[in-house]
Amino acid sequence: MSFYEQWQQASWEDTQLALYSKTAADVEKALRAEVIDHNDFLALLSPAAAPYLETMAVKSHHLTRQRFGNTLSLFIPLYLSNLCANECDYCGFSMSNRVRRKILSEDEIRRECEAIKSKGYDTILLVTGEHETKVGMEYFKMALAVIRQYFSYVMFEVQPLSAPEYAQLNEAGLNGVMVYQETYHARTYARHHLRGKKADIRWRLEAPDRLGAAGMDKIGLGSLIGLADWRVDSAFTALHLDYLRTRYWRSRYSLSFPRLRPCTGGVDPVMPISDKELVQLICAYRLRFHEVEMSLSTREQATMRDGLFSLGVTAVSAESSTQPGGYSQPADALEQFAIDDTRATPEVAAAIRRGGLQPVWRDWLSGW
Ligand code: SF4
Numbered sequence: 001m002s003f004y005e006q007w008q009q010a011s012w013e014d015t016q017l018a019l020y021s022k023t024a025a026d027v028e029k030a031l032r033a034e035v036i037d038h039n040d041f042l043a044l045l046s047p048a049a050a051p052y053l054e055t056m057a058v059k060s061h062h063l064t065r066q067r068f069g070n071t072l073s074l075f076i077p078l079y080l081s082n083l084c085a086n087e088c089d090y091c092g093f094s095m096s097n098r099v100r101r102k103i104l105s106e107d108e109i110r111r112e113c114e115a116i117k118s119k120g121y122d123t124i125l126l127v128t129g130e131h132e133t134k135v136g137m138e139y140f141k142m143a144l145a146v147i148r149q150y151f152s153y154v155m156f157e158v159q160p161l162s163a164p165e166y167a168q169l170n171e172a173g174l175n176g177v178m179v180y181q182e183t184y185h186a187r188t189y190a191r192h193h194l195r196g197k198k199a200d201i202r203w204r205l206e207a208p209d210r211l212g213a214a215g216m217d218k219i220g221l222g223s224l225i226g227l228a229d230w231r232v233d234s235a236f237t238a239l240h241l242d243y244l245r246t247r248y249w250r251s252r253y254s255l256s257f258p259r260l261r262p263c264t265g266g267v268d269p270v271m272p273i274s275d276k277e278l279v280q281l282i283c284a285y286r287l288r289f290h291e292v293e294m295s296l297s298t299r300e301q302a303t304m305r306d307g308l309f310s311l312g313v314t315a316v317s318a319e320s321s322t323q324p325g326g327y328s329q330p331a332d333a334l335e336q337f338a339i340d341d342t343r344a345t346p347e348v349a350a351a352i353r354r355g356g357l358q359p360v361w362r363d364w365l366s367g368w
Pocket of ligand 1: 088130
């Protein structure tokens with residue numbers, strides 16, 4: 001059974017009801033528990049947990065330091081292309097948006113790598129729109145061959161691929177793949193993904209299964225906060241993670257919690273998350289999953305990010321450009337979404353140190 005079948009059997013409405021009927025007593029029970037199960041996790045995610053935020057934050061901080069030490073890893077996204085054959089109404093790269101499209105050439109990739117490397121990074125997240133004919137396997141292999149010369153740990157955030165394709169890329173030196181579900185609510189998913197292969201929810205839901213089967217080192221999950229009820233989407237993300245960890249136990253996992261951001265032709269969040277609620281979500285994830293990595297992007301404001309550095313997050317990006325070619329040749333167009341923390345890398349590293357943590361640029365050396 002893939003996660004798709006499990007997801008079909010899980011009811012969004014029942015999960016929502018369970019979440020919103022949690023009481024203070026349920027939260028206190030979860031906070032006393034040595035091992036937090038899914039039901040306890042729902043209590044920690046629920047509105048009833050809001051008065052317990054400080055206790056959750058102290059526990060989350062302690063668990064994170066215990067597992068990851070006083071460190072915070074840094075990574076940077078490299079946008080290779082903004083071509084996309086999908087229509088997602090919340091994204092600046094949507095195929096109907098009239099923006100200048102670009103695919104980085106081999107020379108341009110090299111220039112971007114050199115610009116990024118000079119900032120000190122050794123872990124990179126390669127991002128593209130989803131256009132399998134123009135930015136498919138041949139392009140990925142060419143890009144990986146160049147990028148592996150500069151970086152020790154390489155991750156992808158591209159269109160979902162087949163298991164044999166993931167296995168080939170694993171062989172070619174790819175270490176991790178982020179494949180965010182956006183939302184686990186079927187009708188909402190259909191409403192926001194109007195055209196293209198991304199409209200096939202099953203293909204996306206089963207991508208982490210294919211990654212696990214291909215033996216990928218790291219698999220990243222997450223939902224886009226603002227499309228649907230973020231508490232229920234986070235409960236489904238946790239179910240998905242539970243399912244994967246049981247089956248593909250050799251892989252590591254990471255969670256992200258991107259908030260919907262302004263972009264060309266974008267939509268407004270139906271259920272925004274407040275800063276306090278975002279802290280609650282991160283702490284709930286940490287209390288439920290002690291060893292899972294959690295990453296934070298520059299979508300968040302600088303002050304918010306500085307506060308979150310010690311609460312459960314284990315990896316952060318900095319000085320990100322969402323424009324293909326944006327590190328070596330900054331331009332004003334082509335953004336996927338607006339970023340909020342625009343500080344230069346040394347400023348972010350200094351903020352990490354002020355928080356009592358050591359910025360880590362390299363935590364991986366493969367024999368590859
Ligand atoms: S979210 Fe991804 S798939 Fe959808 S339009 Fe943007 S780049 Fe394309």
